[in-house]
Amino acid sequence: MNLHEYQAKRLFAEHGVPIPNGQVANTPTSVREIARELGGRVVVKAQVHIGGRGKAGGVKLANDPDAAEAWAEKILGMDIKGYTVGKVLIDQQAPGGIDQEIYLAVLIDRAVRRPMIMASAAGGMDIEQVNEETPEKIFRVYVEPSLGVRSYQTTYLAHAMGFPKELWRDFHKIVVGLYECFRKNDASLTEVNPLVITGEGKLMAVDGKVSIDDNALFRQPRLAEMRDLDEEPPSEREARLAGINFIKLDGNIGCMVNGAGLAMTTMDVVKLYHGEPANFLDIGGGARSDQVATAIKLILSDPNVKAVLINIFGGITRGDEVARGILAALEQVKTDIPMVVRLAGTNAHEGLEILRDADMVTAVTLSDAAQKAVALAKGDGQS
Ligand code: GDP
Ligand code: MN
Numbered sequence: 257m258n259l260h261e262y263q264a265k266r267l268f269a270e271h272g273v274p275i276p277n278g279q280v281a282n283t284p285t286s287v288r289e290i291a292r293e294l295g296g297r298v299v300v301k302a303q304v305h306i307g308g309r310g311k312a313g314g315v316k317l318a319n320d321p322d323a324a325e326a327w328a329e330k331i332l333g334m335d336i337k338g339y340t341v342g343k344v345l346i347d348q349q350a351p352g353g354i355d356q357e358i359y360l361a362v363l364i365d366r367a368v369r370r371p372m373i374m375a376s377a378a379g380g381m382d383i384e385q386v387n388e389e390t391p392e393k394i395f396r397v398y399v400e401p402s403l404g405v406r407s408y409q410t411t412y413l414a415h416a417m418g419f420p421k422e423l424w425r426d427f428h429k430i431v432v433g434l435y436e437c438f439r440k441n442d443a444s445l446t447e448v449n450p451l452v453i454t455g456e457g458k459l460m461a462v463d464g465k466v467s468i469d470d471n472a473l474f475r476q477p478r479l480a481e482m483r484d485l486d487e488e489p490p491s492e493r494e495a496r497l498a499g500i501n502f503i504k505l506d507g508n509i510g511c512m513v514n515g516a517g518l519a520m521t522t523m524d525v526v527k528l529y530h531g532e533p534a535n536f537l538d539i540g541g542g543a544r545s546d547q548v549a550t551a552i553k554l555i556l557s558d559p560n561v562k563a564v565l566i567n568i569f570g571g572i573t574r575g576d577e578v579a580r581g582i583l584a585a586l587e588q589v590k591t592d593i594p595m596v597v598r599l600a601g602t603n604a605h606e607g608l609e610i611l612r613d614a615d616m617v618t619a620v621t622l623s624d625a626a627q628k629a630v631a632l633a634k635g636d637g638q639s
Contacts, residue, residue: 262280264446271434279294281344283328300331302344307382308382331344373435449463495537507534511535529626534558545581564629570604575603577607
């Protein structure tokens with residue numbers, strides 16, 4: 257789950273990371289009032305769950321409350337890469353302007369199985385781009401969880417960033433704060449881009465991003481409440497509420513599978529036969545027919561989908577229950593999209609019996625099912 261910049265920066269502040277004074281608003285008049293209270297020189301920032309807002313025109317400097325109101329007028333309701341701006345953050349401008357922009361983040365390096373601190377003096381811009389074009393500009397240290405962040409590590413990074421010695425202590429506190437914020441909130445990412453040196457020579461986090469591990473939300477009720485329902489794509493919300501793991505991809509073969517491993521395998525086999533999956537979807541173990549129906553509806557709501565591949569290996573999940581879900585879905589959504597079903601394991605036979613009169617292609621092996629789905633997606637599979 258992603259937090260908004262304003263929420264992320266409040267968490268940073270709880271851990272001693274310096275942030276500008278600021279407040280969120282959703283109307284131009286309240287923006288004007290806030291700007292006045294903050295002293296007039298502010299930044300108006302679109303609050304959407306997507307990076308690159310600056311380049312998209314969603315971050316604007318205003319030197320008086322009138323200008324702030326005018327920018328808010330433009331930014332509220334703006335579309336940024338498919339996200340509609342419903343709120344803006346009004347922050348005091350960095351005092352004395354910005355002398356330097358640094359990238360700083362804490363995340364998990366899965367390969368090393370440790371939290372990693374990443375820093376780059378090429379901050380402000382897209383870190384993926386820096387990583388591709390000038391990877392030598394990114395510096396990394398790994399944190400041993402039982403020890404925490406050590407000062408030699410932050411000294412190494414501060415030196416690599418070219419910071420003057422006077423800032424090393426402050427930088428150490430910021431890195432420790434960001435790491436603690438990461439750890440205590442069960443984050444998978446805490447990122448500051450940019451961390452700036454202000455014209456007055458102080459470090460300050462002017463942007464913030466926090467992603468929380470969804471699996472930890474049960475013990476982070478305060479963070480769970482921060483979820484902005486307006487920001488979640490409707491398909492993902494529906495999946496989450498139904499307890500289905502759904503991730504939309506760019507291909508045209510919709511996949512419905514039980515179990516994450518089998519779902520990955522199914523996508524691999526689709527790719528092996530030169531098809532492109534339209535989604536990752538795991539209906540989980542022991543899925544009920546209503547969950548199956550929701551899953552099918554989710555898949556069919558994607559206009560790119562040209563064929564659906566249903567691959568169920570029944571263990572706890574029962575083939576007849578899945579089949580009933582498929583029929584229920586097809587009663588609710590009429591569709592011409594061809595479907596290939598492979599049912600194996602518990603009650604597979606009963607399931608296929610239930611589906612006998614439905615207009616579906618059946619397959620016995622996954623390889624056969626995937627080839628049929630790929631052919632149907634191309635529009636040349638008759639069977
Ligand atoms: P992003 O584009 O979504 O990453 O949004 P950011 O919050 O990082 O803002 C983009 C850019 O706007 C930053 O890299 C800064 O150059 C600039 N910016 C943001 N806040 C301030 C500020 O308080 N003062 C000044 N002078 N520039 C700012
Ligand atoms: Mn940024």
